[in-house]
Amino acid sequence: MDARTRTHYRHRALVMKALAHPTRLFLVDRLAEGEACVCDLTALVGADVSTVSKHLSVLKNAGVVADQKRGNQVFYSLRVPCVLNWCACVEGVLEAAARERLRAVS
Amino acid sequence: MDARTRTHYRHRALVMKALAHPTRLFLVDRLAEGEACVCDLTALVGADVSTVSKHLSVLKNAGVVADQKRGNQVFYSLRVPCVLNWCACVEGVLEAAARERLRAVS
DNA sequence: TGGCTATTTGGCCATTCTGCCAAAGAGCAA
DNA sequence: TTGCTCTTTGGCAGAATGGCCAAATAGCCA
Numbered sequence: 067m068d069a070r071t072r073t074h075y076r077h078r079a080l081v082m083k084a085l086a087h088p089t090r091l092f093l094v095d096r097l098a099e100g101e102a103c104v105c106d107l108t109a110l111v112g113a114d115v116s117t118v119s120k121h122l123s124v125l126k127n128a129g130v131v132a133d134q135k136r137g138n139q140v141f142y143s144l145r146v147p148c149v150l151n152w153c154a155c156v157e158g159v160l161e162a163a164a165r166e167r168l169r170a171v172s
Numbered sequence: 173m174d175a176r177t178r179t180h181y182r183h184r185a186l187v188m189k190a191l192a193h194p195t196r197l198f199l200v201d202r203l204a205e206g207e208a209c210v211c212d213l214t215a216l217v218g219a220d221v222s223t224v225s226k227h228l229s230v231l232k233n234a235g236v237v238a239d240q241k242r243g244n245q246v247f248y249s250l251r252v253p254c255v256l257n258w259c260a261c262v263e264g265v266l267e268a269a270a271r272e273r274l275r276a277v278s
Numbered sequence: 279t280g281g282c283t284a285t286t287t288g289g290c291c292a293t294t295c296t297g298c299c300a301a302a303g304a305g306c307a308a
Numbered sequence: 309t310t311g312c313t314c315t316t317t318g319g320c321a322g323a324a325t326g327g328c329c330a331a332a333t334a335g336c337c338a
Contacts, residue, residue: 067218075194075195075198076194078259078262078266079191079192079193079194081266082191082193082258083192085192086185086188086189086192087188087295087296088181089181089296091181091184091188092181103314103315104316105313110173111173112173113297113298114299116297116298116299116300116315117296117297119316119317120316120317123316128269129265129266129269130265135304135305135315137305137314138304138305138306138314138315139313140315140316146261146265148260148261148264149265151258152258152261153184156188159187159234159235159251159252160183160184160187160235162252189325193326209284209285210284210286211283211284219327219328220327220328221286222287222328222329222330223326223328225286225287226287226326226327227326229286241285241335243284243335244283244285244334244335245285245335246285246286
């Protein structure tokens with residue numbers, strides 16, 4: 067694998083990494099329904115505000131969400147809706163894995 | 173977020189995590205072209221055999237690839253082709269992020 | 279059986295990630 | 309300005325990840 071290819075996959079991995087956390091997946095799902103401020107998202111997640119803020123920062127740096135300041139709160143929104151399609155595929159992966167486990171047992 | 177929801181997102185995150193690594197993304201791309209044994213993949217990746225084996229193990233546990241032993245060697249294959257669609261979306265995310273950076277500079 | 283190849287597993291270490299607290303902005307209103 | 313709220317940032321401790329080497333396992337063949 068040459069350096070150029072390696073860089074390419076590293077960039078792609080950065081985006082995947084941003085979504086590779088339960089809380090961040092939840093945030094994406096919530097934002098798919100419409101924009102929300104950090105305070106609302108914090109209440110939904112049930113973690114420290116700073117934790118949620120950092121998760122949102124990760125998603126923003128990956129380019130998955132966008133932020134907009136209004137008054138003294140910040141609203142986040144989903145910038146790339148196609149990530150939602152992944153979720154359907156993930157469900158498929160999970161189901162396939164579950165079937166496989168069942169087959170292994172029987 | 174209740175316990176059931178949390179578990180749901182944790183499972184989904186496991187699948188995403190499995191793909192959140194440059195080497196594993198490369199392996200998935202390669203396996204999309206057809207099955208391959210660990211030895212071939214090791215040569216392509218250019219890392220220690222044990223490292224590649226562990227990466228494949230992660231993908232297998234996530235349900236993304238399947239393994240089949242034939243003779244002396246183990247052949248891996250892509251079990252859930254829909255993960256390939258993600259890549260196109262990731263490219264979109266990367267391009268959107270690049271455009272945003274350009275806009276921020278100008 | 280013994281030797282050879284292919285693969286997996288265990289262990290170790292360096293690096294990265296996570297989540298909390300505390301403190302530092304930033305904006306609004308009195 | 310002062311006080312209040314919302315958000316981000318810095319720092320720290322514990323957990324998880326990644327890569328290599330070494331050792332164990334599995335299958336083939338002589």
